[in-house]
Amino acid sequence: MKRIRLIVTGKQGQVVTAMLERAPDDIEVAALGRPKLDLSDPHSITRAFDDEVADVVVNAAAYTAVDKAETEEDLATRINGDGAGLVAAVARGLGAPVIHLSTDYVFDGSLDRPYREEDPTNPIGAYGRSKLAGEYAVADANPRYAILRTAWVYSPFGANFVKTMLRLGETRSEVRVVGDQHGAPTSAIDIADTVFEVARQIVAEPSPRKFGVFHMTGADEATWAEFAEAVFEEATQYGRAPVKVTPIATTEYPTPARRPANSRLDGARLARDYGITLPPWRQSLRPVVARLLTDPAN
Numbered sequence: 564m565k566r567i568r569l570i571v572t573g574k575q576g577q578v579v580t581a582m583l584e585r586a587p588d589d590i591e592v593a594a595l596g597r598p599k600l601d602l603s604d605p606h607s608i609t610r611a612f613d614d615e616v617a618d619v620v621v622n623a624a625a626y627t628a629v630d631k632a633e634t635e636e637d638l639a640t641r642i643n644g645d646g647a648g649l650v651a652a653v654a655r656g657l658g659a660p661v662i663h664l665s666t667d668y669v670f671d672g673s674l675d676r677p678y679r680e681e682d683p684t685n686p687i688g689a690y691g692r693s694k695l696a697g698e699y700a701v702a703d704a705n706p707r708y709a710i711l712r713t714a715w716v717y718s719p720f721g722a723n724f725v726k727t728m729l730r731l732g733e734t735r736s737e738v739r740v741v742g743d744q745h746g747a748p749t750s751a752i753d754i755a756d757t758v759f760e761v762a763r764q765i766v767a768e769p770s771p772r773k774f775g776v777f778h779m780t781g782a783d784e785a786t787w788a789e790f791a792e793a794v795f796e797e798a799t800q801y802g803r804a805p806v807k808v809t810p811i812a813t814t815e816y817p818t819p820a821r822r823p824a825n826s827r828l829d830g831a832r833l834a835r836d837y838g839i840t841l842p843p844w845r846q847s848l849r850p851v852v853a854r855l856l857t858d859p860a861n
């Protein structure tokens with residue numbers, strides 16, 4: 564059996580860490596990140612891939628500081644827009660397709676149903692605009708692309724909502740959490756497994772329907788408040804005291820960047836063209852909370 568070699572951008576991000584940890588026997592994962600590869604610096608991108616060999620390149624690195632992007636849009640666009648396009652171009656030069664991670668923030672969230680891939684984009688913030696620029700740049704640079712839009716990513720690694728809630732729960736018996744934004748929590752571990760399966764199928768059967776934009780989030784939906792409730796409920800299994808969640812309106816929790824009220828993504832295309840449906844988010848949350856509360860490394 565020939566192993567598939569994936570080069571993934573980033574070193575310590577949630578998705579790249581999950582990919583490094585979960586690489587199955589048929590897939591080799593090599594991570595290229597800072598300082599060797601800096602997506603804000605075009606020369607470092609081309610140099611970092613010198614002498615590299617890859618069956619598939621995965622662009623998982625990004626400027627992900629949604630609020631900070633409002634005052635650093637140029638940098639965010641250099642990394643998420645131009646940098647992503649250059650990674651896709653370099654992949655093309657290596658003869659490899661590119662899998663690129665994108666986001667629900669390319670939409671404005673005004674639709675009253677889950678977003679499909681062909682729905683009009685209309686980002687309402689700088690981060691979303693920079694990621695949308697990346698989608699166009701990737702598609703322009705490499706005809707063999709799979710853009711996987713995801714949302715509400717959490718994991719045992721890096722910074723994320725689940726870790727924040729568990730930290731708050733250590734000292735508080737009640738938290739106020741936004742209850743009028745709707746989406747689907749998505750485990751970076753499920754994303755890693757999906758990326759591996761997409762890579763396998765792109766290599767084995769590179770037919771036109773394997774390329775394009777795909778929505779990839781945990782099955783079922785929630786509000787941030789419901790997500791927080793689930794985290795605290797799981798945590799009680801590990802001796803944590805219950806925490807009451809009070810849902811609040813987005814307007815009561817002002818942030819520099821606006822967030823879409825509807826972040827739900829319809830995963831039918833990924834199911835149809837790849838046979839992949841992510842597990843229900845609640846099911847995937849369980850092992851992450853277990854690990855965060857039982858593994859001394861956390």
Ligand SMILES: NC(=O)c1ccc[n+]([C@@H]2O[C@H](COP(=O)([O-])OP(=O)(O)OC[C@H]3O[C@@H](n4cnc5c(N)ncnc54)[C@H](OP(=O)(O)O)[C@@H]3O)[C@@H](O)[C@H]2O)c1
Pocket residue numbers: 572573574575576577578579596597600601602603622623624625626627642664665666667694712713714715716717721722
């Ligand atoms: N987190 C979410 O809720 C969410 C939601 C929707 C979509 N996404 C998308 O999913 C993908 C993965 O997100 P994530 O949660 O794994 O992100 P993350 O945990 O914030 O990690 C970001 C990664 O990008 C790397 N990076 C940032 N700036 C860089 C630069 N200039 N050059 C090279 N690498 C750089 C970081 O490098 P270091 O390793 O050096 O720190 C890190 O590895 C991203 O494309 C993101 O836009 C995320």
